[in-house]
Structures are given as C-alpha cells and as structure tokens.
Amino acid sequence: MKTAISSGLNPPLATERDPRWAAVVARDASADQQFVYAVKTTGIYCRPSSLARLPKAGNVEFFDTPEAAQAAGYRPSRRSAADQTTVAARHAALVADACRYIATIEKSPTLEELAQRAGISRYHFHRLFKTATGLTPKAYADAQRARKIRSELNGKASITNAIYEAGFNSNSRFYVAANDRLGMRPKDYRAGGTNTQIHFAVGECSLGSILVAQSQRGVCAILLGDDPDQLTRDLQDQFPKAHLIGADKDFEAVVAKVVGLVEKPALGLDLPLDVQGTAFQERVWQALREIPVGDTASYAEIAQRIGMPKAVRAVAQACGANHLAVAIPCHRVVRSDGNVSGYRWGVERKRKLLDRES
Secondary structure, eight states, X not given: OEEOOOTTTSOHHHHHHSHHHHHHXXXXXXXXXXXXXXXXXXXXXXXXXXXXXXXXGGGEEEESSHHHHHHTTOEEOTTHHHHHHHHHHHHHHHHHHHHHHHHHSSSOOOHHHHHHHHTSOHHHHHHHHHHHHSSOHHHHHHHHHHXXXXXXXXXXSOHHHHXXXXXXXXXXXXXXXXXXXXXXXXXXXXXXXXXXXXXXXXEEETTEEEEEEEOSSSEEEEEEESOHHHHHHHHHHHXXXXXXXXXXXXXXXXXXXXXXXXXXXXXXXXXXXXXXXXXXXXXXXXXXXXXXXXXXXXXHHHHHHTTOTTOHHHXXXXXXXXXXXXXSOGGGEEOTTSOOOOOTTOHHHHHHHHHXXX
C-alpha cells in the first residue's frame, strides 16, 4: 500500500517533516531496505541512497516496497543499481577509514570529530557506522581500547604503561573503566583471574544438567549438559585462576531465574550479564539477542545484520564461543535451508528449545 504525499493531499511542508524525506536528502543507504520514493514528474522511483537529482518535496510520494511503486505505475530508475553499489562502496570506505583512525590514535575520538573527518553530519555518520559495524562509534572505540588493555596487560609492560598505551590520560579514568572492560581489577586480570570470585551452582532442568555462574558483574556462564561434574570442569577451564564458590542460599534465586528462562524463554532474564568476548563476538552476540522469541535467523542473515556478509563462518564460530546458553540465544540461528545444526550443547537441545519457543 502506498502512502501518498503530494501537493494535492498534503502540503510540501508535511513531506519535509517526514523522516523518510530526511533520509532521501542525506542519501542514506541504511534506509534502502525500508522504503522507496517516487517522483510524479518523471514517473520513476528510487532508493533513498540514489544519486539522482533531488526532486521537489511536493512531487514525492513514498512506498514501502518497489513492488508497491510499480503497482502504482512507476518504473525503476536506471541508475538505481549503479547508485546503490557506488554509495555502498563509498560508505564502506568511510567506515573503514574511521575504524582505522579509532584503532591508531591514542585518545578515543568524539562523534563530532569522526563525522567531520567523514564529511557528513553526526546523525548520518552515527547511523551509517552502526549499520556497517553493529556497534556505535563509542562502543567500537571502547572495544578497541579494551583490546589494547588486554594486549598490554598480557605483555611485559607495567600496569601504568598499559594505562597510557591504551589511550587513557590518567590513572583514575582507567580504573573507572577497567572493571567494565576487564571484569576484574587490572592486576587480577594480568594474573589470569586470580582473586576474582565466581559463585556457581549445578542443578537440573528439562534439558538436563545446568550450571549457572555469576561474577561481580553479572551472570558469566550458563552451561548445559548431561554430566554435572563435566560442567564444573568446563567452568574451571573457562576461569582457571578464579576463586570458585559453591552455591549458597542467596544464589538460589539467581539459579531459579535462569532455569525459568530455559523453561519459559518468553519471560526473559531480569539479571545483568557479564559478557566478555572480542569486539566481533560481542557484535554477533548482540545481534542474537535481537532475534525475537519464536523466530530464527540464518548464519548468513546474522552476518548481513552486523555488516559483514562474507563472515558467515566467523559468525558460526562466535555462536560456538557463547558461554551463556539461552540468555544469548545462539539456538535461534539455523542453516540457510532452515535445518537445525551446530549447537554447542547438542542439536537435540536446540530442537527442544526451538519447539518450545514456537
């Protein structure tokens, strides 16, 4: 169904106030899959990113799909395919340049600085960057800084040197951010998790044995299996130098909430998560959390959503590296043909979870 906007039905000012018109003016490629606009005076329709000359707002009407525009008598612009390819390549180059810039400078740049460097507005750059990388510019810069922190702390440099090498200009700012990015104190991270306390408990649910572990930051592991002892060993392998503490009464409520999530995923999990992975893994895991209960997505679709369509195998590896079963729903990712395969905790459990959610 089309949404008509013309001088006969709505004044031009209404079109100019429509957020879709702003996307057309900005030639925003991230809006290309959301709508097309048609020009009454030429009889053609275009994607928002089209490089064609901008029409007058009063001559424009919007359609949800190209098919709807064609049904209304419009024909596609001959430049449409070439425009999309050219604009997409230009946008990809802008984002790649911004990522290189963020990775090489000492201090995290501001959004204003990045947008000026790209030669576009702050709003447009922010939207473009998130569409391409799956992260906001700030989140990407934080991930780069965390990578530098880990790299420096794993080396021979002192903690003080690591602070400045990672781009912090003061000790105080570093220690404020360190717990979020490392999950523990810097000296404990450097010692392989020494002095970090992790509470855990092993119970039973409809999928078999379940282990739930929680650090000071949040739930850091939800493991499924058949052998409770093996689950405990897996936790020890994941946190080899942490101080593991068996469950107490205060921890029972946490376990109950996680088991409730397994039994009824639609209820969600009202607990903080301690998610620690590479920048790429965190992008994949965030995309997984955005898959609604009852829906599925293919590995290829997840790769598309994070702006890396060729990284299908890497997406599958990130799913396999997930330590938070059900809370990060990697079970909702299936093959492109819809078949169920590749689940860290067993394909049969994956099928049961999908059947339960559907």
